[in-house]
Amino acid sequence: AQTVTQSQPEMSVQEAETVTLSCTYDTSENNYYLFWYKQPPSRQMILVIRQEAYKQQNATENRFSVNFQKAAKSFSLKISDSQLGDTAMYFCAFIQMDSSYKLIFGSGTRLLVRP
C-alpha cells in the first residue's frame, strides 16, 4: 500500500529565512506524481508545487522548490525568504498514475513563520 510520511509535526522559521519540510513515501510503482499542498488557518487547501516522478529535474515555483530523491523516496519542500503568509499546514501528497489515481496525503507539518 502507498503511504506518505511527514515526520515533522511542527516547525518554525524566522521571517526571510529558509526552511525545509521533509516527506517520504512508499510505492513500488514508477509512474506517479508528488505534491505539496498548503492549508492556511481556516482557509482552503491550495497546490504549492507538483513533481512528476519521471522528471529528474526538481520542480520550482518562485520561492518554493523541492528536492526529489526518487531512489530514496524522499520529497522535501524548501521555502526560501519565508513570509508571514507562509504560516500554514503543509501536506505532502502522492498519486499513482497506473491504477488507483487516489491522492494520498501525509499527516501534515504545521509551519509558523515568526516576525
Place this chain on the structure above:
Amino acid sequence: EAGVAQSPRYKIIEKRQSVAFWCNPISGHATLYWYQQILGQGPKLLIQFQNNGVVDDSQLPKDRFSAERLKGVDSTLKIQPAKLEDSAVYLCASSPTPSGNEQFFGPGTRLTVL
C-alpha cells in the same frame, strides 16, 4: 474563474441526526472528490466521481454515508445517522482530468457532532 463552492461552511448536530453537504465543482471539471479531514490528520478520500458515475468509494462507510452526483455537476454527501467520530472537515475537490493530478479544493464544511 470561480473555484469549488461548498455549503454550509459549518454545521453542528447531535449524534444520530442526519446532515447533508453540497458541492459545486469548477465549471467543466468532470471529476469530483469528497475527502474527510479529521483534526490533526491529512485528508482521506471518501468517494470519487467521474461525471455522474462512481469511480472509487472503497473508503466510504456505506452503512451511514451516501453521496450522489445525479447530473454530473453538483454533488451532495449525506451522513445518516451521524456519530461522534464523524466530526471533521469535509472537503470537496474537482479536477479537469480523470487522473486527478491537478485537484482544486473547496473551503470545506466543518462538522461537529455532539
